[in-house]
Amino acid sequence: MLEVAVQKRLDDFRLDVAFTAEDGLTVLFGPSGSGKSLTLQAIAGIIRPESGRIVIDGQALYDSARRLHLSPQARHIGYVPQHYALFPHLTAQENISFGLARLPRREQERRTKELITLFGLQSLTHRRPRELSGGQQQRVALARALAMQPRLLLLDEPFAALDALLRAALRRELAQAQVRWGITTLLVTHDLADAFALSQQVVVYDNGQVIQCGTRDEVFFHPATHRVAELIGTVNILPAMVEGAENGTLWLRWRGHSLAVEPKPLARGSLVYLCIRPTQIQVVPRDRMTERPRQNLLSASITGEMMQAESYTLLLRLDGSEAPYDLEMTLPAYVYHRLSLETEKQVTVELRRQSLHVIPRETPSPYFERARGKGQKGDG
Amino acid sequence: MKALLLLAPIVLLLVVFLTLPLVAIFLKVPQVGIWETLRQPLVTEALRLSAITSLSSLCLAVLFGTPVAYLLARYRFRGAALLDTLIDLPMVLPPTVAGVALLMAFGRRGVLGHWLNMFGLQVGFTTVAVILAQTFVSMPFYIRAARAGFQSVDQELERVAYTLGRSPLGTFFRVTVPLALPALLGGAVMAWARALGEFGATIMFAGNLIGRTQTMPLAIYIAMESDLTAALVLSAILIIVSFSVLFFVRSLLRRSPFGTYA
Numbered sequence: 029m030l031e032v033a034v035q036k037r038l039d040d041f042r043l044d045v046a047f048t049a050e051d052g053l054t055v056l057f058g059p060s061g062s063g064k065s066l067t068l069q070a071i072a073g074i075i076r077p078e079s080g081r082i083v084i085d086g087q088a089l090y091d092s093a094r095r096l097h098l099s100p101q102a103r104h105i106g107y108v109p110q111h112y113a114l115f116p117h118l119t120a121q122e123n124i125s126f127g128l129a130r131l132p133r134r135e136q137e138r139r140t141k142e143l144i145t146l147f148g149l150q151s152l153t154h155r156r157p158r159e160l161s162g163g164q165q166q167r168v169a170l171a172r173a174l175a176m177q178p179r180l181l182l183l184d185e186p187f188a189a190l191d192a193l194l195r196a197a198l199r200r201e202l203a204q205a206q207v208r209w210g211i212t213t214l215l216v217t218h219d220l221a222d223a224f225a226l227s228q229q230v231v232v233y234d235n236g237q238v239i240q241c242g243t244r245d246e247v248f249f250h251p252a253t254h255r256v257a258e259l260i261g262t263v264n265i266l267p268a269m270v271e272g273a274e275n276g277t278l279w280l281r282w283r284g285h286s287l288a289v290e291p292k293p294l295a296r297g298s299l300v301y302l303c304i305r306p307t308q309i310q311v312v313p314r315d316r317m318t319e320r321p322r323q324n325l326l327s328a329s330i331t332g333e334m335m336q337a338e339s340y341t342l343l344l345r346l347d348g349s350e351a352p353y354d355l356e357m358t359l360p361a362y363v364y365h366r367l368s369l370e371t372e373k374q375v376t377v378e379l380r381r382q383s384l385h386v387i388p389r390e391t392p393s394p395y396f397e398r399a400r401g402k403g404q405k406g407d408g
Numbered sequence: 409m410k411a412l413l414l415l416a417p418i419v420l421l422l423v424v425f426l427t428l429p430l431v432a433i434f435l436k437v438p439q440v441g442i443w444e445t446l447r448q449p450l451v452t453e454a455l456r457l458s459a460i461t462s463l464s465s466l467c468l469a470v471l472f473g474t475p476v477a478y479l480l481a482r483y484r485f486r487g488a489a490l491l492d493t494l495i496d497l498p499m500v501l502p503p504t505v506a507g508v509a510l511l512m513a514f515g516r517r518g519v520l521g522h523w524l525n526m527f528g529l530q531v532g533f534t535t536v537a538v539i540l541a542q543t544f545v546s547m548p549f550y551i552r553a554a555r556a557g558f559q560s561v562d563q564e565l566e567r568v569a570y571t572l573g574r575s576p577l578g579t580f581f582r583v584t585v586p587l588a589l590p591a592l593l594g595g596a597v598m599a600w601a602r603a604l605g606e607f608g609a610t611i612m613f614a615g616n617l618i619g620r621t622q623t624m625p626l627a628i629y630i631a632m633e634s635d636l637t638a639a640l641v642l643s644a645i646l647i648i649v650s651f652s653v654l655f656f657v658r659s660l661l662r663r664s665p666f667g668t669y670a
Contacts, residue, residue, distance in 0.1 A: 074567040100570035107571040113564040117586045126582075127572030176573060 030054075030180060030212060034070045034080040034090075043067065043077075043236045050229060053206050053213045057223040058233025058259065064216040065110070067233075068182045071214070072107040073100035084180060106173030106181040106211075110188055112165050114157035120144075120168045121153040127176040143171040162190045163198055170202075174209060181206075181213040187222060199225050220261050224248065232256050249305075250385055257303050257387065263356045264309075266302040267389075270294045280386070283346055283354060287324045289384045301387040306341065308383035309357035311367055312376045324379040328355065330371050340364040344377065430647055437640045445637050453619045454627035454642065461535065461623060462603040465542035469550045469599050474592075477554035478580070482563070499548045506544055507612025514540065515613070537614035538621050542603035549602050553595025557588035594657045601653045605646065 033046040043063040056064040069075045070090070071082055079092040089098045100107075114123050125140040144150055147167040157165055166186060173181060186202065187195045203226055206213050217223055223230060230247040232240040239259075240252045251257035257265050268282035273296075277288045280302060287302070294300065312322065331353050332343035339360055343353035357377065369375065445451060480492060498506055514521040515532040524531060531537050561584050569579040585592065607625040614621040616630065624642050631639035 069567075072567075072571050074570060100567070101573050101575065103571070104573075105571060107568060109564050109568060111564075113562065113568045115565060115569075115583060126569070126574070129578070130573065172572070 029085060030071075030214070031081065031083040032067065032071060034067060034077045034082065036066065036070065036075070036077040038066070041236060045233070045236070045238045046080075047231045047238050047241045049212065049214060049231070051210075051212045052228040053203070053215060053226055054229040054231060055223045055227035056214060056216045056231050056233060057220075057227075058218065060218050062233040063236040064218075064233050065184050068107070068184050068214065068216055071180070072105050072182055073098060073103045074107075104176065104178050104180075106176070106178035108169045108173050108181070108183045108186060110185045112157075112169035112189075114165055114169055114172070116157050119154050119156060120149055120160065120164075123157070123168055124149075124171045124175055126172060139175055143175055147171045163194050166190070166198060170205065174205075174211070178211070181209075181211050183213065183215045185216055185218070187217070187219065195222075202226065223260075232259060234259065251303065251387065254301050254387060254389070257301065262303050263306055264302075264304045266304075266354075268300050268302045270296055270298045270300060272296050277381075278386070283349060285324075285326060285346070287379060287384070288381050289386055290381060292386055292388075294386070294388060299389040301389055303385040303387060304355075304379055304383055306356050306358040308380070309344075309355060310378045310380070311357075311359065311363070311369070312378050313367060314376070317376070322378055323381055324384075325376055326355075326379065327374065327376050330369060330373050330375060333369075333371055335361075340369075342369070344375070433640055433643050433647060437644055438637055441637065442641060445635075445641050448635075448638060450618065450622075450627055450631060450635070451638050451642060454622055454624045455645075457535070457538070457619065457622065458604060458624040461538045461542055462600055464539045465546055465603045466550075466596060466600045468539070468543045469547045469603075470596060473547055473551040473599075474554060477551045478558050478584075480551075481555045481558035495551050496548050498545050503545060503606065503608025504612055507541060507609035510537070510541055510544060510609060510613040532613060533615040533617065533621060535614075535620055538610055538623060541609040541613045542606045545606055545609055546599040546602040550595040550599035553591050553598065554588070557591025557595070558584065560591065561587045590660050594660050597653050597657050597660075601650055604649065 029051060030049040032049070034043060036043045041061075041063070043066050045063065045067055056067060058064055066075065070077050070080075073089065076097055077090065077092070080090065081088065081092070082090040088094070088096055089103050090096060115126065118126065121140060121144065124143055125136050128136040128139060131139075144153055147170065149164070149167060149171065152160060152164060152168075157168070160168065166189075170186075183202075187198060190198060199222060215222075215226060224244070227244045230240075230242065230244055231238055232247060234255055240247055240256045247256070248260055251260055251262060254265060266282050268280040268287070271279040271281045271286060273279065273291060273294075276291050278291045278294065280287045280289055280300065282302060289302070312325065326346055328344040328346045330342050331345045334341045336358075339358050341356060341358045344355040344357060345351065346354045355377070476491075476495070480488060480495075501509075511532060512518050514524070514537070516522070516525050516530060518532075521531055531540065565583050565587070566579050569583050570576070574582060604623075605625055606623070607629070610621065610623060611626055611629075616622050616626050622630070624646060628639045628642045628646075631642065
């Protein structure tokens with residue numbers, strides 16, 4: 029387990045973060061320049077924070093109160109920076125064995141060979157980094173970091189330099205390697221797909237601060253604030269108001285409609301954001317309207333559509349609404365065709381209460397103003 | 409095309425201007441008696457002394473210049489700009505001024521030489537003075553090149569080496585130096601060539617004593633009055649050396665062995 033609490037000022041940027049990473053793979057996710065890489069560097073020991081504490085499995089690596097700052101050499105942490113920083117004058121094999129200098133020659137050779145085999149680099153051992161492809165470079169960098177059997181692995185944007193196809197393949201490979209080595213890993217990314225595919229835990233960064241930290245499902249399905257919801261790509265963030273509660277149901281008012289959601293201790297009249305993922309909005313065909321009790325039905329017209337490889341994304345405008353669109357939904361291509369949907373067509377959609385996530389809104393946030401400014405998600 | 413035709417005579421004129429004097433020396437070196445000339449004490453002593461002093465001053469420049477170059481390349485500190493200017497100064501200073509300055513510092517009545525003299529140590533007009541003069545004027549060439557070389561090495565590589573357990577010194581020799589090597593070699597060769605050709609500071613500070621302070625340039629100067637052949641032979645040697653050095657440095661810098669890295 030890794031406990032991090034770090035403060036550091038750099039010019040006019042201020043990093044002030046605290047989080048705990050359990051064993052397994054933790055993703056530091058957030059926009060570029062939010063302090064994720066800086067955090068990795070502080071953990072690796074190549075920058076010194078102003079104050080804070082970094083503890084790994086009970087051992088402090090850095091503790092400002094005790095004036096403790098272990099050198100990077102003493103930390104035993106595998107660090108793979110962006111673009112890998114392979115030593116350009118050394119071969120793949122020399123790169124991999126670079127961290128083993130203190131071991132007896134025999135042991136060096138044994139471990140290097142093991143890693144070369146594991147990462148399938150047998151035919152490339154004598155190549156220099158510039159003669160390797162992006163994916164091969166990444167493997168060498170990983171092997172180099174793992175060779176010294178670190179107690180923690182830090183990966184900074186490991187897929188940034190790769191094209192989309194390779195990205196997916198290496199994502200899978202990395203996940204497998206992480207499981208096989210069972211090594212606690214911290215991975216920095218600003219890519220939503222990376223974060224979603226790899227993380228067991230997510231730490232969400234914004235502007236030098238951690239704005240949410242939790243398991244993947246907690247963060248992705250229950251964002252704590254409007255900003256988190258925005259960063260994790262929640263497209264439907266609907267400003268609503270609490271109408272009241274009865275019999276284990278909380279009623280919200282949005283765009284003149286009453287919607288039922290799971291109960292939450294919220295007073296009547298308080299303002300909230302209602303989040304629903306595009307894939308969780310369902311079209312209800314007319315003939316199946318009564319096949320089971322329906323809730324939160326809205327009738328709307330399709331104002332726009334975008335085709336993806338296997339799915340369609342539709343923009344919906346509620347009846348009587350003035351906005352260009354009010355909801356965005358994604359459905360599988362076969363459903364789109366079976367229901368013969370198309371732009372201008374009238375549909376009824378269901379927002380099932382289990383899929384609705386409510387974010388309390390204590391003070392009107394600046395992001396709310398911004399969303400309003402866009403004219404897409406005006407207040408109901 | 410028209411511009412090219414207009415430029416051609418100018419280029420031609422320049423090439424002639426630059427090469428004619430050099431070629432002239434080789435044309436004027438007598439065909440016979442070269443070996444006799446080369447065996448004269450004036451020539452042999454000058455060759456020996458130049459080799460010893462220029463290589464010694466190169467060692468000093470590398471030994472002291474490397475850490476300073478690394479410091480300037482890696483750290484921002486107060487006075488860095490001043491230090492930078494100070495290091496470059498000997499490159500623009502007239503060598504005779506450098507000679508006078510060295511004399512005022514290390515000469516028998518110099519600021520420091522005065523004290524050294526009291527312990528029976530004399531610097532001025534010795535081989536040591538030659539080495540000091542050469543180091544003084546050639547050091548900037550090495551430091552400038554080395555600093556640029558170190559700057560071109562991505563610091564991320566050094567940081568990764570630290571996380572892989574290598575000490576700062578180990579990292580310096582295993583990562584930084586190999587990657588900066590073309591620049592370091594280039595700078596060293598330039599500094600050595602400058603030391604080899606040093607004249608003004610040497611004659612002011614070290615004098616002109618055969619076998620002790622009379623290096624090749626000084627020997628040429630003396631020989632011009634007594635033995636033109638010797639002067640020509642020595643000049644020809646220096647031209648060949650200078651040309652080879654420049655050519656070597658150019659080819660070294662043109663193809664860095666590792667190319668760029670992603």
